[in-house]
Amino acid sequence: MSHLPRAAAHGALLWVRNHGEVARAMRLTGRCMKLLQLLRAARWLSTGQIHRRFFAAATKDAARKRLRKLTRSRLLVMVQEYRMQEALFTLGPEGKRALELAGAEDVVLERRAPKQRDHFLAINDLRIAAEQAGSLSYFFACWELAAVNWHQPIIPDAVFAMHQRTFAAEFDRGHENIGFFVKTKVPAYGRGFDGLPLTAILILTDRTARMKSLAKAISDEHGRFLFSTIDLVREHGLLARVFYEGANGQPVALL
Secondary structure, eight states, X not given: OOSXXXXXXXXXXXXXXXXXXXXXOEEEOHHHHHHHHHHHHHOOEEHHHHHHHHOTXXXXXXXXXXXXXXXXXXSEEEEOSSTTSOOEEEEOHHHHHHHHXXXXXXOOOOOXXXXXXXXXXXXXXXXXXXXXXXXXXEEEXXXXXXXXXXXXXXXXXXXXXXXXXXXXXXXXXXXXXXXXXXXXXXXXXXXOBTTBOOSEEEEEESSHHHHHHHHHHSOOTTOOEEEEEHHHHHHHOTTSEEEBSSTTOOOEEOO
16 A cells, blocks of 8 residues: 555544534544545545445445535535536545544645546556555555655556565556557666566556557567556456456466
């Protein structure tokens, strides 16, 4: 996991209204605190991501009901650009206060939803899959690397370690020419990172055709590049046989 503190349930928090009356007490459970801690690192999570990570045994309606309560209590802020789009959630002012009371420092509130929404959410899909895979030592998205003094020649979309193995990940949505991707990123990964040996570099795409094109274009003599789609990772997790060593290879497990 990242350096976020792991706090137990904080207890009852009271929301004071502008006219001085105290709102109905909102009691934070341990699960709520873990959600706030995750949002501090992830910044934005969709309804589906929160359901998958924290409410897997419940229905989506049950998750939405709890999220509405957290939003009304200003623990979370919800953004939904239009009705048919899945809502996004980030920390609210009371969520920031709850984390600070639990010992967290430098908690930042988000002002705007991410511009590259799909890319952003795919990184957090990978984060959730890594947490659910178990034995996660840390996970840093690209926006967190500056805070840990990242000085490598390129900035991956994510770097994480689990089961005593370290991985870098790139999410490709097909907006760049394949040749440009291969020219700018593959050589740096081929040379490796100083002081950070990688078990594998994960190349994730939003569709199978793009995954196969990248696998075909990247010359990988040492089997360090593994390819998959974000949908496969989201549906089956990181421990399933959802990775490919080449365009025509058989699916393999990450570990």
